[in-house]
Amino acid sequence: MKAVVLSNVSKTIKAREVLRNINLELEKGKIYGFVGPNGSGKTMLFRVISGLVKPSSGTVTVFGQTLHQDVSFPSDIAVLLEKPGFLEQYSGFDNLHFLAMIQNKIGKREVEEAIERVGLDPRDKRPVKAYSLGMRQRLAIAQCMMEKPQLMLLDEPMNGLDEKSVDQVYEIIREENERGCTILLTSHHKVDIESLCHHVYSMNEGVITGMTTLRSK
Numbered sequence: 001m002k003a004v005v006l007s008n009v010s011k012t013i014k015a016r017e018v019l020r021n022i023n024l025e026l027e028k029g030k031i032y033g034f035v036g037p038n039g040s041g042k043t044m045l046f047r048v049i050s051g052l053v054k055p056s057s058g059t060v061t062v063f064g065q066t067l068h069q070d071v072s073f074p075s076d077i078a079v080l081l082e083k084p085g086f087l088e089q090y091s092g093f094d095n096l097h098f099l100a101m102i103q104n105k106i107g108k109r110e111v112e113e114a115i116e117r118v119g120l121d122p123r124d125k126r127p128v129k130a131y132s133l134g135m136r137q138r139l140a141i142a143q144c145m146m147e148k149p150q151l152m153l154l155d156e157p158m159n160g161l162d163e164k165s166v167d168q169v170y171e172i173i174r175e176e177n178e179r180g181c182t183i184l185l186t187s188h189h190k191v192d193i194e195s196l197c198h199h200v201y202s203m204n205e206g207v208i209t210g211m212t213t214l215r216s217k
């Protein structure tokens with residue numbers, strides 16, 4: 001079974017086709033990069049795969065389940081989109097613990113471990129509104145991996161991170177992939193894509209214009 005299959009997916013917003021006839025078959029356990037200029041449709045593609053946006057035509061299947069048909073949202077998926085939203089007046093731990101309690105899949109210890117893994121302190125009582133952009137981004141990455149999903153969609157995960165944090169996030173992405181997680185990521189930095197991805201898709205004006213294989217293992 002493939003991780004993600006898109007068949008003839010198009011999305012029209014206000015009479016503009018922002019995704020045009022996308023066909024994709026993504027294997028389980030690989031890291032895929034998506035590159036392209038601003039506005040080429042990378043974020044929209046991730047929204048469609050995560051079930052947040054319904055395509056105007058075509059089908060999206062994640063781990064064998066067709067979205068908006070078999071299920072509303074894919075299961076076992078974590079998504080990092082631009083500008084992660086948190087409860088601003090609560091601490092990082094409280095935010096993630098709250099989300100974990102809703103899902104009821106993991107406990108306090110796993111939340112603490114995820115926060116430590118991204119280099120934040122689970123005992124830090126400061127509210128998220130006092131966090132820097134990089135701290136927010138790290139918290140969002142902790143949120144993505146805390147429930148050990150089978151598929152992660154990371155839109156610009158290195159956004160706002162300093163050099164040391166970028167290395168930490170590279171390491172986390174590689175470790176998550178080694179435990180079998182399929183990862184899709186976008187980045188405007190060639191080095192991120194080249195360091196991490198097995199395959200890279202190029203997008204332009206809502207179309208996939210090419211695919212390059214960087215490594216097979």
Ligand SMILES: Nc1ncnc2c1ncn2[C@@H]1O[C@H](COP(=O)(O)OP(=O)(O)OP(=O)(O)O)[C@@H](O)[C@H]1O
Pocket residue numbers: 013014018036037038039040041042043044045
């Ligand atoms: N809610 C919306 N309403 C109207 N147009 C939208 C909406 N969301 C996205 N678009 C348009 O869809 C196109 C694709 O946008 P998208 O955010 O997917 O690009 P991107 O490749 O992620 O760009 P970037 O590199 O800047 O993140 C753009 O032309 C954008 O203006």
